[in-house]
Amino acid sequence: QVQLVESGGGLVQTGGSLRLSCAASGGTFSGYTMAWFRQAPGREREFVAAIRWSGSTTSYGESVEGRFTISRDNAKNTLYLQMNTLKPEDTAVYYCALARGWLPTRQGLYDTWGQGTQVTVSP
Numbered sequence: 825q826v827q828l829v830e831s832g833g834g835l836v837q838t839g840g841s842l843r844l845s846c847a848a849s850g851g852t853f854s855g856y857t858m859a860w861f862r863q864a865p866g867r868e869r870e871f872v873a874a875i876r877w878s879g880s881t882t883s884y885g886e887s888v889e890g891r892f893t894i895s896r897d898n899a900k901n902t903l904y905l906q907m908n909t910l911k912p913e914d915t916a917v918y919y920c921a922l923a924r925g926w927l928p929t930r931q932g933l934y935d936t937w938g939q940g941t942q943v944t945v946s947p
Contacts, residue, residue: 826851828920828935833941834849840945846903846920846938855876857923858896858903859934862916862943871916871919874928875906883928910945917942 832844844860859874873894874883882894893906903920918941921934 826922828922828936828938830918830920830921830941833918833943835853835944835946836910837946838911839907841908842910843945844905844907844918844920844941846901846905848901848903848922851869853898853901853922855924857926857928857933859920859921859928860894860905861934862914863940864913864916867916869919869931871929871931874926875876875903876926881926885929889926892923894936907943910943912945912947915945 827850828846828848830846836842855877857874860872862870862872865868871885872888875894875896891909895904903911920938921933922936925933927933
């Protein structure tokens with residue numbers, strides 16, 4: 825059974841940085857798209873970033889473009905999200921997800937999700 829486990833969340837001040845990790849296990853992930861989504865209290869889950877298996881193609885949500893960087897280490901089956909210049913509005917639970925195609929913002933395409941990791945940015 826495929827599992828995704830996120831880590832690296834925590835409390836940080838405005839302007840700070842965090843790096844999230846997502847370890848995948850229980851399957852083979854060749855050709856899969858991996859992505860990060862987030863959900864703040866009282867809000868819908870939103871797309872953050874996605875990356876293709878090769879790592880050559882990435883996509884970012886408008887609100888994080890230029891501040892966040894997604895990457896992956898296929899040898900370790902691990903996805904990363906480097907988050908810089910964090911803002912209070914980045915506060916949310918961050919989820920990683922796995923998909924077989926490339927329609928990065930379409931949540932319905934992702935068939936495996938992690939449990940999430942909390943990121944809190946203090947003013």
